[in-house]
Amino acid sequence: MSDYTDLFLDSTSQAQLNTAYAFPIAVYQSNLAQKRLGYVTFHWHEEIQYCCVLSGRIRILIGAHEYTANAGEGFFINTNQLHSIRPLHEKNGDNRYICLDIHPKLLYLFPESILAEKYIFPILHDPNIPFIKFSPHILWQRKVLTIIKKIYAVYEKQSSGFEFDIMRLLLLLWKFFFLNQGAFEKPFPSWQIHYQPQIKMILTYIHVHYAEKISLTDLSHAIFLSESECCRVFKRYLHRTIFEYIIExxxxxxxxxxxxxxxxxNTISYETGFSNASYYILRFKEKLGITPREYRRIMISKRNS
Structure with missing residues (x-):
């Protein structure tokens, strides 16, 4: 399955993942080197996500925490968790991973089912379980990693009735979760759980107004926090200033x-909120090492080759 080179984010920073309504799962390989900025920017989505790292070393930023996953390891990201995935080292070659994006309704069939109430919702709705890392050195986690790879292989082949095999494997995967939930780390302190909605509101405001002049005063008023609290919480949560994120x-x-x-x-610089083309080119080159014109030429050449 082809890599989703970059996410489509709606104006709220919620990712619109390519999961079909009739069978809401997307299965693919992702390569960070193919992303526009070399990483997956901060976003969230309703789908839960299982990943298995195939090569390289990647960082997963979730809440104010940072995790590292090496080749052979994997991780789970719970529904609606704000996260970003990046290479461990900037401009570091091949960082590939298998990704399963699964809408929870595929697992529980309907909200009042015993699967939903007894097994799925207690983990899905627990704010203290935003993320789980899988190691091949722990038996049940090694089994999880094996199942992720099996699902990828089944989805790639798509033999007749492959959906039954995927459903069987997904439910087995969740069974391992349920039986081993006592071993889950609980990484989120209460302040992170409390402030995640405000962080999402800040991102939403930036994504709606990025083409305009954004003042800290207007932003703080929109999310009902003081200017100082806005800056403090954002930096603590996303490891960058609001200004740095706006530029990014x-x-x-x-x-x-x-x-x-x-x-x-010149037109693009103004339409994306830069005060002038010279400043835009300067910032672009600082981030990517080439000018916007050179980037356009390279990408057009790749597309036509």
Missing amino acids: YRLNQSMLLLISTTKTI
Whole structure:
């Protein structure tokens, strides 16, 4: 299955994942080197996510915590958890991982079922279980990693009736979760659980207004926090300042325009919130090591080759 080179985010930073309504699971390999910025930016989605790292070393940022997963290891990200996935080292070669995006309704069939009430919802709705890391050195986790790879192989082959095999494997996967939930780490202190909605509101505001001049005063008023609290919580949670994130998001949006339109560099700079083209080019080169014009030429050349 092809890599989703970059996520489509709606104006709330909620990712719109490519899971079909009739069978809501997406199975694919992802390579961080193929992302526009070299990583998956902060986002969240209703789907739960299982990943198994095939090569390289990656960082998973979730809440104020940072985890490392090496080749052979894996992880689970719970529903609606704000997260980002990045290479452990900047510009580090091959960082590939299998990814399963699964809407929870595929597991529990209907909300009032015993599967939902007894086995699925207690983990799905526990704010203290945002993330689980899998090691091949722990028996039940090694079994989980094996099942993730089996699901990928079954999905790739898509033999007649493959959906039955995937359902069987998914339920077995969750059974391992339920039976071993006492071993889960509980990494989120209460302040992170409390502030996650505000962080999502800040991101939503930036994603809606990135093309405009964004003032800290307007932002703080929109989410009902003081300016100082806004800055403190955002930096503590996402490990960067609000200003740094705004620049990052504007660059990401400009890259979309560079590869999908013939607009001039000057026009793109203004449409993505930069005060002038010179400042835009400076920031772009600082982040990617090349100018916007060079980036456009390289991407067009790759697309046509």
